[in-house]
Amino acid sequence: MQKHRDYLLQAVVIVLALAALYALASIVVAKMRVLGIEPGFGFLRQRAGFDIGDSRIAFDAGDSYGRAFLVGLINTVSVSLVAIAASVTLGGIVGLGQLGRNRLFAWLCEAHVEVFRNVPLLLQLLIVYVLLIGRLPLPHDAWHVFGNWGPNIWLSKSGLAMPWPVWGAHGLTLDRPVLGRFTFSGGAMLSPEFMAVAAALTLYTSAYIAETVRGAVQSVSQRQTEAALALGLNERQALRFIVVPQALRSMIPPLANQLLNLVKNSSLAVAVGYPDLVAVADTTLNQSGHAVECISIIMAMYLLLSLLTAALMGAWHARLLRRQAGARA
Amino acid sequence: MSTTRKAWLTPGNVVLALLLIWAGWHAFDWAVLNAVFRPDVAACRALDGGGACWGVVAAKYRLILFGTYPVDQQWRPLLVTVILLALIICSAMRRCQGHRLLLAWGAGLLAVALLLKGGLFGLSNVDTPRWGGLPLTLLLTVVGLAAAFPLAVLLALGRADTERRWPAVRVLCSVLIEVVRGVPLVAVLFMAAFMFPLLLPEGWEFPALLRVLIGIVVFAGAYLAEVIRGGLLAIPAGQVEAAQALGLSYWQVQLRVVLPQALRGAMPSIMNSAVALFKDTSLVIIVGLFELTGALGLAVDGDPIWRPFALDGYIFIALIYWLGCFAMSRYSRQLERSA
Numbered sequence: 001m002q003k004h005r006d007y008l009l010q011a012v013v014i015v016l017a018l019a020a021l022y023a024l025a026s027i028v029v030a031k032m033r034v035l036g037i038e039p040g041f042g043f044l045r046q047r048a049g050f051d052i053g054d055s056r057i058a059f060d061a062g063d064s065y066g067r068a069f070l071v072g073l074i075n076t077v078s079v080s081l082v083a084i085a086a087s088v089t090l091g092g093i094v095g096l097g098q099l100g101r102n103r104l105f106a107w108l109c110e111a112h113v114e115v116f117r118n119v120p121l122l123l124q125l126l127i128v129y130v131l132l133i134g135r136l137p138l139p140h141d142a143w144h145v146f147g148n149w150g151p152n153i154w155l156s157k158s159g160l161a162m163p164w165p166v167w168g169a170h171g172l173t174l175d176r177p178v179l180g181r182f183t184f185s186g187g188a189m190l191s192p193e194f195m196a197v198a199a200a201l202t203l204y205t206s207a208y209i210a211e212t213v214r215g216a217v218q219s220v221s222q223r224q225t226e227a228a229l230a231l232g233l234n235e236r237q238a239l240r241f242i243v244v245p246q247a248l249r250s251m252i253p254p255l256a257n258q259l260l261n262l263v264k265n266s267s268l269a270v271a272v273g274y275p276d277l278v279a280v281a282d283t284t285l286n287q288s289g290h291a292v293e294c295i296s297i298i299m300a301m302y303l304l305l306s307l308l309t310a311a312l313m314g315a316w317h318a319r320l321l322r323r324q325a326g327a328r329a
Numbered sequence: 330m331s332t333t334r335k336a337w338l339t340p341g342n343v344v345l346a347l348l349l350i351w352a353g354w355h356a357f358d359w360a361v362l363n364a365v366f367r368p369d370v371a372a373c374r375a376l377d378g379g380g381a382c383w384g385v386v387a388a389k390y391r392l393i394l395f396g397t398y399p400v401d402q403q404w405r406p407l408l409v410t411v412i413l414l415a416l417i418i419c420s421a422m423r424r425c426q427g428h429r430l431l432l433a434w435g436a437g438l439l440a441v442a443l444l445l446k447g448g449l450f451g452l453s454n455v456d457t458p459r460w461g462g463l464p465l466t467l468l469l470t471v472v473g474l475a476a477a478f479p480l481a482v483l484l485a486l487g488r489a490d491t492e493r494r495w496p497a498v499r500v501l502c503s504v505l506i507e508v509v510r511g512v513p514l515v516a517v518l519f520m521a522a523f524m525f526p527l528l529l530p531e532g533w534e535f536p537a538l539l540r541v542l543i544g545i546v547v548f549a550g551a552y553l554a555e556v557i558r559g560g561l562l563a564i565p566a567g568q569v570e571a572a573q574a575l576g577l578s579y580w581q582v583q584l585r586v587v588l589p590q591a592l593r594g595a596m597p598s599i600m601n602s603a604v605a606l607f608k609d610t611s612l613v614i615i616v617g618l619f620e621l622t623g624a625l626g627l628a629v630d631g632d633p634i635w636r637p638f639a640l641d642g643y644i645f646i647a648l649i650y651w652l653g654c655f656a657m658s659r660y661s662r663q664l665e666r667s668a
Contacts, residue, residue, distance in 0.1 A: 006494045006495060009495065009498075010495050010496075010497040010498055011497075013495075013497065013498055013501065014497050014501070017501060024528060027527070027528055028524070028527045028528060031527045031528075032527065102339070102341070102342060104342050104345055104346060104349070105342075105345060108345075108349070114655065115651070117654070117658075118604075118650070118651045118654035118655050118658065119608075119647045119650050119651050119654070120608040120609070120611040120622065120650055121608070122611045122612060122614070122622060123611060123622055123643060123646065123647050123650060124647075126622075126626075126643055127640065127643045127644065127647065130639050130640045130643065131640065134637075134640065135378075260511075264511075264512065264513040264514075265513065267513035267514075267515040267516065268515065268612070270515065270615060271614075271615060278513070278515050278516070278519075281519075282519070285519075285523060291523040291524055291527065292524060292527065295516060295519050295520050295523065295524060298512070298516045298519070299508070299512045299516050302511060302512045302513055302516060303508065303511040303512060306511040306512075307511070
C-alpha cells in the first residue's frame with residue numbers, strides 16, 4: 001500500500017516539474033517573440049560589433065558573437081589556471097607554515113588566513129585593482145622587474161609585458177617586448193585587469209587552501225611523525241615521506257572543492273572589466289537581447305568547467321589511492 | 330611536528346621580525362599618524378599617498394552606510410541596522426535562545442520592513458531601489474538565509490532519502506542542487522535580473538530587490554542543503570528505525586527525531602554558510618543593488634573630487650565585513666568546540 005503511494009507521489013512530482021519547466025519555457029519564448037527576438041542560438045553567427053581589449057586569440061568587432069564567447073571562455077580558463085597554480089603554491093606554504101616550528105612565521109600565516117578569508121572577494125578584487133591602477137607607473141617609467149640582468153619584464157599601467165616564445169622562420173625564438181611611443185609592443189602582455197583578478201583570486205583562495213592543508217596534515221596522527229623520527233628520519237624527511245603522502249589523500253577532495261570555487265569566482269572579473277565569459281555574455285545580452293540563451297551559455301560553460309575540474313581532481317585522487325595501495329602491497 | 334621544540338631565536342626569525350616591525354610601523358604611520366581624518370580634500374591631496382585619507386569616509390559616511398535612502402529619513406535605516414544587529418547578537422547567546430527568540434525575529438523583521446518601506450503610521454513611502462548600504466547587506470543576509478532554510482531542508486531530505494523510497498525525487502533534488510552549485514552566483518543573479526522579467530505577464534513589475542532575493546535564496550538553499558544533508562547522514566540508521574518502530578510517520582520521524590539532531594550537528598557548517606552568504610551579498614552590485622560595497626562605489630565613483638581616495642573607502646568597508654565575518658567564524662568555532 002505504502003509502495004503504491006510512493007510511486008504515485010513520485011509520478012506527481014515528476015509531472016509537476018516537467019509541466020512547470022514546459023510552462024516557463026513557453027512563456028519565455030512567447031515573450032521573446034513579442035519583443036521581436038527570435039529564440040535560439042542562431043544569433044551566435046551574427047557580427048558582434050564590439051571589441052575585446054584583452055584576448056588570447058585574434059578578435060575584432062567584425063567577428064561573430066560565437067567567437068566572442070570563445071574569447072571569454074579562454075580568458076576565464078587562462079586567469080583561472082594562473083590563479084590555481086599561484087593559490088595552491090601560496091596556500092601550501094601558508095598551510096604548512098601554520099604548523100611549522102617557527103612560531104613567528106606560523107603567526108604570520110594565521111594572520112594571512114584570517115585577513116583574506118574574512119573579506120569578500122569582490123572587495124579584495126576592487127582594492128587590488130585600485131592599487132594597481134593607482135600606483136603603477138606610466139609605460140615610459142615602467143618598472144624593470146628583476147632589473148637589467150633578468151629577462152625583459154616590464155610592469156606599468158598598461159600591464160605586465162614579458163618575453164614570449166614564438167614559432168617563426170628561425171625556429172623557436174623569444175619575442176621581447178619593446179617600448180614604443182605609447183606602450184609596449186611584442187612579447188606577451190598581461191593587462192592590469194588580468195593581474196588584479198589573478199591576484200585577488202590567489203589571495204582569497206590561498207586562505208581556504210591553507211586551511212584545507214592544515215586540516216589534512218593535522219588529521220595525520222602525531223604518532224606517525226614520532227615513529228618516523230624514531231626511525232632516524234629528520235623532520236623534513238618525515239614531512240616529505242610520511243606526513244604529506246597521507247595528508248594528500250584526505251586533502252584532494254576538499255582541495256578540488258576550493259579549485260571549483262576558484263573557477264566559479266573568476267566570474268567576478270566582470271566587476272573590473274576583464275572580458276571573461278560573464279563579461280562577454282553581459283555585453284552580448286545587452287546588445288542582442290538574447291538573455292535566456294546568453295545565461296544558458298554561461299551556466300553550461302561553468303557546469304562544463306566544474307565537471308572537468310572535478311573529473312581531473314577525481315582522477316588524480318583515484319590514481320594516488322591506487323599507487324599508495326600498490327606501494328603498500 | 331609540534332611535539333618538537335618551538336624555535337624563536339633563529340637568524341631567519343630575527344630578519345622576519347625586523348621586517349614585520351618595519352612593515353607594521355609603516356602601516357601604523359600610514360593609517361594613523363599621517364592620516365587625515367577630517368573631510369578635507371585639500372589635506373588629503375597634500376598627503377600624496379603618504380597617509381590614509383579617512384576624510385573620504387567622514388565626508389561620505391551617509392551614502393556609504395545608507396545608500397541613496399532619503400537623507401532626512403536616515404534614522405529609519407539606522408534603527409533597522411540596530412534592530413537586525415541586536416537580533417543577530419541575541420541569537421548567538423544561549424540565554425536568549427528559545428521560542429521567544431523566534432517571536433522576536435518575526436516582530437523584528439516586520440518592524441524592519443515597515444521602517445524601511447514606510448507608507449504607514451505617518452512614515453513616508455520609500456521604494457526598494459532607494460534602499461542601500463549596511464541595512465541592505467544585513468537584510469539580504471538574514472532574509473536570504475531564513476528563506477533558504479526551509480528550501481534547503483526539503484532539498485536535503487529529498488536527496489538524502491534515508492528510507493530509499495523516492496528515487497525520482499532524489500534525482501530531481503540532486504540535479505537541482507548540483508546545477509546551482511556548479512554555476513557562479515553571478516550567473517544566478519543574472520538570471521534573476523534578466524530572465525525573471527521575461528516570465529512576467531505584460532505590464533507587470535517585480536522589484537529588483539525581490540528578484541535578487543529569490544536568486545540568493547535558491548543559491549544559498551543549494552549550498553545549505555548539502556550542509557544539512559551532511560548532518561542527516563551522520564544520524565545513525567537505528568534512530569530512524571526506532572522511531573518507525575514506535576509508529577511515527579515519515580514527517581514525524583524527520584521533524585521530531587532526525588532534523589533536530591542533524592541541524593545541531595551541522596550548526597558549525599551552517600554558520601560557515603552564513604559567513605559565505607554575508608560576503609556574497611556584495612555581488613548584488615553587479616545587477617544594480619547598492620548594498621555596502623555598491624554604496625561605496627556610488628559614493629566615490631560618482632564624485633570626481635573624492636574618486637582618487639576610493640582605496641581608503643574600500644579599506645573602511647573591508648574592515649566592516651572583516652569584523653562581521655571574523656565574529657561569525659569565531660562563534661562557529663566555539664560551537665564546534667562545545668558540541
